[in-house]
Amino acid sequence: MDKDTLKPSVNFPKVVIIGGGFGGIQLTKSLKHKEVSILMLDRHNYHTFQPLLYQVATGGLEADSIAFPLRKIFKGQKNFLFRNADVETIVPERKVIVTSVGEYAYDYLVIATGSDSNYFGSKDLEHFTMPMKTIPESLNLRSMILQNLEESLVEKDPTNKAALLNFVIAGGGPTGVEMAGSIAELKKHVLKKDYPELDINTLNIYLVEGSPEVLGPMSKKSQLGAKEFLEEMGVTVLLNTRVTSYDGEKLVLSTNQEIYTKNVLWSAGVRGVMPDGIPMDKFVRGGRVKVDEYNRVDGYTDIFAIGDVAAMSTDGYQNGHPGVAPVAMQQGRLLSKNLIRLLNKEPLVPFKYKDKGSMATIGRNKAVVDIGKIHFQGIFAWFVWMFVHLMSLVGYRNRIIVLVNWVWSYFSYDRGSRLIIRPFNRESMTEKTDNK
Amino acid sequence: MDKDTLKPSVNFPKVVIIGGGFGGIQLTKSLKHKEVSILMLDRHNYHTFQPLLYQVATGGLEADSIAFPLRKIFKGQKNFLFRNADVETIVPERKVIVTSVGEYAYDYLVIATGSDSNYFGSKDLEHFTMPMKTIPESLNLRSMILQNLEESLVEKDPTNKAALLNFVIAGGGPTGVEMAGSIAELKKHVLKKDYPELDINTLNIYLVEGSPEVLGPMSKKSQLGAKEFLEEMGVTVLLNTRVTSYDGEKLVLSTNQEIYTKNVLWSAGVRGVMPDGIPMDKFVRGGRVKVDEYNRVDGYTDIFAIGDVAAMSTDGYQNGHPGVAPVAMQQGRLLSKNLIRLLNKEPLVPFKYKDKGSMATIGRNKAVVDIGKIHFQGIFAWFVWMFVHLMSLVGYRNRIIVLVNWVWSYFSYDRGSRLIIRPFNRESMTEKTDNK
Numbered sequence: 091m092d093k094d095t096l097k098p099s100v101n102f103p104k105v106v107i108i109g110g111g112f113g114g115i116q117l118t119k120s121l122k123h124k125e126v127s128i129l130m131l132d133r134h135n136y137h138t139f140q141p142l143l144y145q146v147a148t149g150g151l152e153a154d155s156i157a158f159p160l161r162k163i164f165k166g167q168k169n170f171l172f173r174n175a176d177v178e179t180i181v182p183e184r185k186v187i188v189t190s191v192g193e194y195a196y197d198y199l200v201i202a203t204g205s206d207s208n209y210f211g212s213k214d215l216e217h218f219t220m221p222m223k224t225i226p227e228s229l230n231l232r233s234m235i236l237q238n239l240e241e242s243l244v245e246k247d248p249t250n251k252a253a254l255l256n257f258v259i260a261g262g263g264p265t266g267v268e269m270a271g272s273i274a275e276l277k278k279h280v281l282k283k284d285y286p287e288l289d290i291n292t293l294n295i296y297l298v299e300g301s302p303e304v305l306g307p308m309s310k311k312s313q314l315g316a317k318e319f320l321e322e323m324g325v326t327v328l329l330n331t332r333v334t335s336y337d338g339e340k341l342v343l344s345t346n347q348e349i350y351t352k353n354v355l356w357s358a359g360v361r362g363v364m365p366d367g368i369p370m371d372k373f374v375r376g377g378r379v380k381v382d383e384y385n386r387v388d389g390y391t392d393i394f395a396i397g398d399v400a401a402m403s404t405d406g407y408q409n410g411h412p413g414v415a416p417v418a419m420q421q422g423r424l425l426s427k428n429l430i431r432l433l434n435k436e437p438l439v440p441f442k443y444k445d446k447g448s449m450a451t452i453g454r455n456k457a458v459v460d461i462g463k464i465h466f467q468g469i470f471a472w473f474v475w476m477f478v479h480l481m482s483l484v485g486y487r488n489r490i491i492v493l494v495n496w497v498w499s500y501f502s503y504d505r506g507s508r509l510i511i512r513p514f515n516r517e518s519m520t521e522k523t524d525n526k
Numbered sequence: 527m528d529k530d531t532l533k534p535s536v537n538f539p540k541v542v543i544i545g546g547g548f549g550g551i552q553l554t555k556s557l558k559h560k561e562v563s564i565l566m567l568d569r570h571n572y573h574t575f576q577p578l579l580y581q582v583a584t585g586g587l588e589a590d591s592i593a594f595p596l597r598k599i600f601k602g603q604k605n606f607l608f609r610n611a612d613v614e615t616i617v618p619e620r621k622v623i624v625t626s627v628g629e630y631a632y633d634y635l636v637i638a639t640g641s642d643s644n645y646f647g648s649k650d651l652e653h654f655t656m657p658m659k660t661i662p663e664s665l666n667l668r669s670m671i672l673q674n675l676e677e678s679l680v681e682k683d684p685t686n687k688a689a690l691l692n693f694v695i696a697g698g699g700p701t702g703v704e705m706a707g708s709i710a711e712l713k714k715h716v717l718k719k720d721y722p723e724l725d726i727n728t729l730n731i732y733l734v735e736g737s738p739e740v741l742g743p744m745s746k747k748s749q750l751g752a753k754e755f756l757e758e759m760g761v762t763v764l765l766n767t768r769v770t771s772y773d774g775e776k777l778v779l780s781t782n783q784e785i786y787t788k789n790v791l792w793s794a795g796v797r798g799v800m801p802d803g804i805p806m807d808k809f810v811r812g813g814r815v816k817v818d819e820y821n822r823v824d825g826y827t828d829i830f831a832i833g834d835v836a837a838m839s840t841d842g843y844q845n846g847h848p849g850v851a852p853v854a855m856q857q858g859r860l861l862s863k864n865l866i867r868l869l870n871k872e873p874l875v876p877f878k879y880k881d882k883g884s885m886a887t888i889g890r891n892k893a894v895v896d897i898g899k900i901h902f903q904g905i906f907a908w909f910v911w912m913f914v915h916l917m918s919l920v921g922y923r924n925r926i927i928v929l930v931n932w933v934w935s936y937f938s939y940d941r942g943s944r945l946i947i948r949p950f951n952r953e954s955m956t957e958k959t960d961n962k
Contacts, residue, residue, distance in 0.1 A: 152588040174676040240610040
C-alpha cells in the first residue's frame with residue numbers, strides 16, 4: 091500500500107475482486123452506482139473471451155479481437171479502480187491481500203480467479219503438451235502448429251516427419267472438439283493450398299477422450315452428432331482412451347497404441363487457480379474452494395469465491411457447477427445483490443443456476459445445440475452458435491471485427507491470421523511460463 | 527539440401543530471393559509465368575507492412591492486420607517455393623547459400639533483406655532503447671508503454687514516476703513524427719479516460735532530431751507544417767539535438783539537457799541487413815551494399831541487391847535512394863525484366879527512380895503531402911494518406927479490418943488494441959532478441 095497512489099472513495103466498504111473474467115466483470119458492473127469502493131486486480135490488463143481461444147490458435151481470429159481492456163469496460167464507473175498485478179497471498183487475519191505491486195486492504199474479498207489446465211500431477215504432460223487457457227497460450231499453439239508444418243517440409247526422417255504432421259488433442263470436451271474440427275478445416279481449406287509440396291493426407295488428427303463419449307455434459311444426440319461430424323471431417327476419435335505418457339515425441343495411449351507426434355494439445359482437465367492463504371482443508375477435487383449457497387468460502391464471512399474456482403454442492407450439483415461463463419456471470423450478479431443485502435443487514439438469497447443450454451461448434455455449418463430437452467444440429471445450430479458468441483463478446487469493435495473475419499472466412503474458405511508472430515521455443519520455455 | 531523435399535521446376539534457372547519485403551514480393555509477382563524456378567526465404571512466414579507499425583505500437587491496429595502470410599500471396603504461382611529460414615552465409619564460389627534449414631543452390635541470387643535499426647555502435651542505446659522495425663518489436667513497444675503507465679500508478683518516488691511518464695522519440699523522420707503524434711493522441715483521447723487517477727499533464731512527449739528540421743527529405747512546407755502540428759498536439763520538438771547517452775533511466779542530450787525516462791523509441795537511423803559472405807569492401811556507409819545501375823552487387827554478375835540494402839550511386843542519388851517501399855518495388859519490377867533479358871542475352875535496362883511523392887501523418891485530420899512541387903496539408907492530406915496506405919496493404923481482408931478500425935477510431939476517439947498480450951521484460955531480453 092505504501093507506493094500506491096490509490097485513493098478509495100472515502101468511507102465506502104472496500105470490495106476487492108481478484109480476476110477480470112466473466113464473474114468478476116459481471117459483479118463489478120452490477121455494483122455500479124452502489125456505495126462500495128471496488129478494486130479489481132488481474133495479471134492481465136484485459137478480459138479474455140475464452141470460448142473463442144481455439145479460433146486464435148488456428149488462425150481464424152486476431153488475438154486482439156477476443157480480448158478487451160479491463161479499464162475500458164469500466165470507463166466512467168466512479169467506484170472502480172484497477173491494478174494490473176499478480177495476487178500472491180490472502181491474509182484473512184489482517185484482511186489484506188499481498189500482490190506484486192503492494193498490499194491492499196479489503197472489507198469484502200471476492201476470488202474470481204477462474205481455472206487453469208490440470209495435468210493431474212504429470213510433469214511430462216505439463217512440460218510437453220500445449221495448454222490453451224490464455225491468449226499467449228493460444229498464440230504459442232498457433233506458432234507451434236505453423237512452425238511444425240514448415241519444419242515438416244525440410245525433414246527427411248520419416249518418423250520425425252510423421253511426428254510433425256500428427257496432431258493429438260487430449261480431452262473431448264467443447265475445447266477439444268472445437269479444436270479438432272478447426273484443425274481439420276485448416277487442413278482441408280488452407281494448408282492444401284499453402285503447402286502445395288506437402289501431401290496433405292499425411293496430416294492426421296486424433297481426438298482422445300477417456301469417457302465413452304465426447305461433449306460429456308451434453309445430450310446423447312449432441313454427443314453422437316459431434317462425433318459423426320468429426321469423423322466426416324477426417325478426425326480419428328478415440329473414446330474410452332487416455333493418454334498414458336508423452337515424452338515430447340512418443341505418445342502412449344491406455345490402449346497401448348503409440349503415436350509419434352510433436353503436436354499435443356492438452357484440454358483434458360482444469361483446476362481452480364488460487365492465491366495462497368486459504369487453508370488446504372477448504373479445497374475439494376480439482377483445486378476448487380468450498381463455498382456455501384451464497385458463494386461464501388467455507389469458514390469465512392468476508393471472503394467469497396465465484397465461477398470456475400468455486401465449488402458449491404448445494405443447488406443439486408454435488409461436484410460443483412459446470413465451469414462455464416453463465417455460472418460465473420449469474421453468481422457475480424447475485425453476489426452484487428447479496429453484498430448490498432449484507433451491508434443493509436438483510437437476509438441473503440441463495441444461488442440457483444439457471445441453465446440456458448449448451449452448444450459446441452465442430453466446423454462450417456456444423457454445430458450441436460441443447461436447450462433444455464430440445465436438441466438441434468447442423469447449419470441452423472451453427473448460426474445460433476455464431477450469434478450467441480458474437481453477442482457475448484465485450485465491445486462493439488470486437489463484434490464487428492470478429493463478424494468481418496467470420497464472413498470473410500465463410501466465403502473465401504480462408505483464415506487471415508496464420509502468422510508466426512512470436513516463434514514458439516519449448517527449450518527456452520520462456521514463452522510458456524512468462525505469460526501466465 | 528539434404529533433408530529438404532524441395533523439387534525445383536526442372537531445368538529452369540534457379541532464382542533465390544532472400545526476403546519477403548516490398549522488393550522481394552514485387553520481383554516474385556513479376557516473375558509469375560516466367561521460365562524460372564523461384565525460391566524465397568524469409569525469417570518470418572509473413573510480409574510486414576512497415577509503414578503502419580507505429581499504429582500497432584500505439585494500440586490502433588492488430589498486428590495481424592498489417593501482416594500477410596507469404597505463402598498466401600503466391601498461392602497458385604507454380605514457379606514459387608517458400609522456406610521459412612534464416613540465411614546465414616552466401617558462398618559465391620559455390621553458388622549456394624547456407625541457411626538454418628540447409629543449403630540451397632542458386633543461378634541468380636537476389637538480396638532483398640531490407641534494413642534494421644542503426645545504433646551507430648552504441649551498445650547502451652541498442653540495449654536500452656526500443657526499436658520498431660518488426661511486428662514483434664512494435665508489440666514489445668506497445669507492452670512497454672502500457673506496462674510503464676500501470677507502474678506509474680503505484681510508483682511513489684517522484685523521479686521514477688516522471689521517468690515512467692516521459693516519452694522520448696529519437697529521430698524525426700516519418701517514423702518518429704508519426705509515433706510522437708500517435709502517443710500525443712493516445713494521451714489526449716484514451717489515457718485520460720483509462721487512468722482517471724493519473725494527472726495526464728505529467729505525461730510528456732519529446733521528439734529529438736539532430737538536423738534543423740523534422741521529415742528531412744520532404745519540402746520545407748511539410749517540415750514546418752509537421753512541426754506545427756506536433757507542437758499543437760503538445761509534443762516538445764527538439765531540433766539540432768542528438769541523444770548523447772542513455773543508461774535506461776537518464777537520457778543526456780547534446781544540449782546537455784537531461785531527461786529521466788523509461789520510454790525511449792529509437793528511430794534515428796537504419797542500416798542494411800546482410801548475410802555473411804559478401805566482402806567488406808563492397809559495403810558503403812549504413813551497411814548498404816554497392817550495386818550498379820542494374821542492381822548487380824559490385825563485382826558479381828549473378829548476385830543482385832534491391833531495396834533498402836542496396837546503394838546505387840547512379841541515377842542522381844549519390845548516397846543511394848531513400849529507404850522507402852516505392853524504390854524497392856520499382857527495383858523489384860525492373861529486375862524481373864532484366865533477369866529475363868539476361869536469360870535471353872539481351873542488353874539490360876538501367877534503373878531510374880520515379881518519385882511519386884511522399885507523405886506523413888501526424889494525427890487526426892493532420893497530415894503533410896508532397897507530390898512533385900505540390901504541397902498540401904491538413905484534413906484532405908490526411909484522407910489521401912489513409913487512402914494510399916489502405917490500398918498499399920496486401921490482402922482484401924487486411925484492408926477491410928484496417929478500415930473498420932480506422933472508422934471506429936475516428937468516431938469513437940478510441941483505440942481497440944491497448945492490450946499487454948506479452949509483457950515486455952528487458953532483463954530477460956528474450957522478447958527483444960528472439961524475434962529477429
